[in-house]
Amino acid sequence: MSSPSLPDAVICSPVRIPVGRYGGMYRDVPVADLASAVVRGLVERTGLASGDVDDVLFGQGYANGEAAAIGRVAALDAGLDVDVPGLQLDRRCGSGLQAVAYAAMQVQTGVSDLVLAGGAESMSQAEFYAPALRWGVKRDGVNLVDRLSRPRVSSGGRRFPVEGGMIETAENLRREYAIPREEQDAYAVRSHQRAVAAMEAGHFDAETVPMTLPATRKAPETVVTRDEHPRPDASMDSMARLRPIRAKADPEATVTAGNASGQNDGASVCIVTTPAEAERLGLRPMARMLGWAATGVDPRRMGIGPVSASAKVLDRLGLGLGDMDLIELNEAFAAQVLACTREWGLDAETDDRFNVNGSGIALGHPIGATGGRILANLLHEMERREVRYGLETMCIGGGQGIAAVFERWVG
DSSP states (O other): OOOTTSOOOEEEEEEEOOOEETTSTTTTSOHHHHHHHHHHHHHHHHTOOGGGOOEEEEEOSSOOGGGSSHHHHHHHHTTOOTTOOEEEEOBTBTHHHHHHHHHHHHHHTTSOSEEEEEEEEESTTOOEEOGGGGGOOBTTBOOOEETTTHHHHHTTTTTSOOTTHHHHHHHHHHHHTTOOHHHHHHHHHHHHHHHHHHHHHTTTTTTBOOEEEOOOSSSOOEEEOSOSOOOTTOOHHHHHTSOOTTTTTOTTOOOOSSSBOOBEEEEEEEEEEOHHHHHHHTOOEEEEEEEEEEEEOOGGGGGGHHHHHHHHHHHHHTOOGGGOSEEEEOOSBHHHHHHHHHHHTOOTTTOTTBSTTOOHHHHOBOHHHHHHHHHHHHHHHHHHHTOSEEEEEEEETTTEEEEEEEEEOOO
């Protein structure tokens, strides 16, 4: 939290690689390669040396033994020296933003002068696992557990089971706030339209570093520069043809693959440092983090988490939602977004501050990378519009919310 007694923590060069579809262009690319590519791209863009970097903090929601403490692996594989430390953290969907928040605290308290913060995720390569194999298999054999689906039902712990996973939580909010299927589909179509329009206008160019895909027997080496998930052909007709995912369990179900975020692969990172260190290194601050907050909510209503988290940080700062010039709320589900906007009294269709370039439904949601992906777009959009305040907020599996307020740097 920004304070007169603490130095500012400023954000420089927020970048990301293009987001890939589930089983798409990054299907065979290990998550460590995604993470190291974005760090390498940032270093090449800024000219940072290993001696300038005190730590590398990376969020990841589906960690495994292939890239333990992925911030450290990303630093090493990107070519930074062995004396640059790194770690991995997990606040589910909020992991990437949490990494930036922790980096800001390290900088403000003098523990670090400059930190790289972001996240990476390969949902395409999340594995199946079998804990029982460690001590031998019984006569009935062994069950493999899907690392993607398991946390969606287990993140509420034993006291708050959500058997239908995150989709059930979206349906709970749909029911509570009386959000019809048509409104959800219309929101999803707008998300795709806004993302495609932003791509065509070049609004993502400055925040994106290219990703090189290695050659295979079937294809030569390829340099990727554009997101894979947005659909130019998204329409109400195409949305209407999709069957609700929980139709068998709930005859009134409305959440489909079209009005929910994708499962995706990606990576993002930014520099968090002090204004003095930025000046010394020739870096250009884009914003300072004014404050952040995380809150807990009922895991069965997890999508409403941004409301309490945003209220908490805005109250601490003496600001209100009306003071925000841009608002970025990650789109886990259209139903979840619309529940939050109902609570805020905000019209998601007409408010020209809200998710102006699309979000998770269109651009995808690579869990650990999303916070940094949103931040990169938010800060570049704040510069384009020359506005003062931006709010980034996300719902989190297991019943949490996270929010952060950024102020455009003009000094």
